[in-house]
Amino acid sequence: MSARDERKQQTRQTLLDATLKLMQEGRGFVSVSLREVTREAGVVPTAFYRHFRDMDELGLALVDDVSLSLRKMLREERVKAKGAGHIALQSSVMMFLLYVRQESQKFEFLVRERMGGSPKVREAVQREIRHFVTDLANDFRLFPEMQNLPSDDLEMIADLVINTAINWSGEILALASDQVRLQYELSMRAVKQLRLIFVGARHWKVTEAAGVMGTAA
């Protein structure tokens, strides 16, 4: 990369980081203006247009950026899981929650903009989440208990896992860093929920037709 390209890349990253920083206090992406971003990044507004056509394009770049680093983390976990021959639920959940706190700005962005005010950004976030679901459903095929389930059901289970993990993210981000007890309780509940889903998957029968739960005492 030439020095000029490198500088250009750097400015781009500065604009992305500035946006995440401005959103830190809970502001939605749509409420952040182009002018604010350039001011925070310390560049003139015209410099913005050398990188992005408008704020929506910057938003899409943010989605890419965030999901890229998330995917990288998941890939590393996957390699470890294959090496060990199993998913160690407890350590995976702990690792995930630590990662959420470490990359809190990125996760806040994902969790909030999934339901956010920019239709383009929202669709991009939801598309990335669907990719995570498909990847996880593929991973499930490696497990003897699950490999005989139809793709539809694997996707349905993966969707439940991913959405549950996004909920934990939202909850852990809402806790202050000194609320150690609550963080611990949340992670214990998270481990149990993941375990419950896998118990359900193990006993899942494709033909399970009843759709009726229990008889009141």
Add this chain to the structure above:
Amino acid sequence: MSARDERKQQTRQTLLDATLKLMQEGRGFVSVSLREVTREAGVVPTAFYRHFRDMDELGLALVDDVSLSLRKMLREERVKAKGAGHIALQSSVMMFLLYVRQESQKFEFLVRERMGGSPKVREAVQREIRHFVTDLANDFRLFPEMQNLPSDDLEMIADLVINTAINWSGEILALASDQVRLQYELSMRAVKQLRLIFVGARHWKVTEAAGVMGTAA
């Protein structure tokens, strides 16, 4: 109620409705100003202060309003379920999703502000969600399969159900009203996810200690 009280109540409701309306296009609660709300409601700004100290207080009133109508719906469902001696998963899920679409403004508010920018409103939403979880955990005690589980585990399962239902809400609200096929697929997946959770609950063992899933092929 005197005519004066009634008028007062009416203005209050107009202010709440105006806020929801302004938020319809995906705007976060924090981005809506007091002035906009009074303009939309057709009242002078001073009239606002007869009802609420500030926008945060209006936000808390909105949370109450929204959860009140949600709780009412859940209570009716609960009475029906007790009468029938079971929860008919399919019809409950369908009914819930129809209700979400019918009350879309209220649900958009809940789903978005759960992660939103006003800490007070966010906390209030999360508190209401915890109430729903506790109510549902109590209901679970009526089912023979579940009544022997410790309270902790019932809460953990209820939390999974409620959060999953909130996810469906967000997804169904993102679909246009003519995307009938996608709405149908979403509801089918929702029924399966709920069933999977209950299959997991039925086979849940308190002592299930392994926390390890599968052995890679």
